Amino acid sequence: MMRLGEIAADAIVRLSDGSEVVLSELLHQGNTLFVFLRHFG
Amino acid sequence: MQLHRKKEQFEGLGIKIILVGMGTPKQAEVFRKNHSLSFIIICDPRKILYKAYGLIEGGIAGIVSPKTIIRGLAAVGRGHMPGLPSGDIFQLSGIFIIDRNMVIRYVHYSKDMSDNPPIDEIIRQASALI
Numbered sequence: 001m002m003r004l005g006e007i008a009a010d011a012i013v014r015l016s017d018g019s020e021v022v023l024s025e026l027l028h029q030g031n032t033l034f035v036f037l038r039h040f041g
Numbered sequence: 042m043q044l045h046r047k048k049e050q051f052e053g054l055g056i057k058i059i060l061v062g063m064g065t066p067k068q069a070e071v072f073r074k075n076h077s078l079s080f081i082i083i084c085d086p087r088k089i090l091y092k093a094y095g096l097i098e099g100g101i102a103g104i105v106s107p108k109t110i111i112r113g114l115a116a117v118g119r120g121h122m123p124g125l126p127s128g129d130i131f132q133l134s135g136i137f138i139i140d141r142n143m144v145i146r147y148v149h150y151s152k153d154m155s156d157n158p159p160i161d162e163i164i165r166q167a168s169a170l171i
């Protein structure tokens with residue numbers, strides 16, 4: 001299985017409320033369903 | 042949104058849901074309000090995460106093909122109206138289940154815009170983490 005840490009864990013991402021967070025901080029909180037959308041629609 | 046209707050089921054499995062979209066925070070908040078969502082939403086207009094996770098663009102065949110049209114009409118028949126596209130209209134979607142040790146345990150890369158795994162299949166995969 002692939003470890004995410006090698007891909008983008010250090011990426012700083014912007015949330016919908018405008019705040020920024022390191023991706024790994026979100027993912028370390030537990031099991032995650034990570035869904036990439038085609039659009040916000 | 043199907044995921045929202047199954048939210049409690051995912052929470053019961055100890056799974057949190059994070060959405061990633063190509064729009065701006067303002068567009069994401071409109072999306073959240075329109076669908077009454079309580080998920081974390083990441084805004085990735087430059088597609089940094091899309092690229093990092095290996096999500097591809099589908100080209101015109103990923104949008105308009107007999108299969109996408111038939112599935113699209115079927116979805117409309119079930120009451121799922123397609124939203125207006127934003128960002129890269131050729132960008133395809135994807136779903137990952139990542140465990141608490143940050144290991145990717147399930148991957149689905151959409152082959153075209155109509156290629157979405159059944160929600161029950163995702164729940165079954167998520168159940169395997171427990």
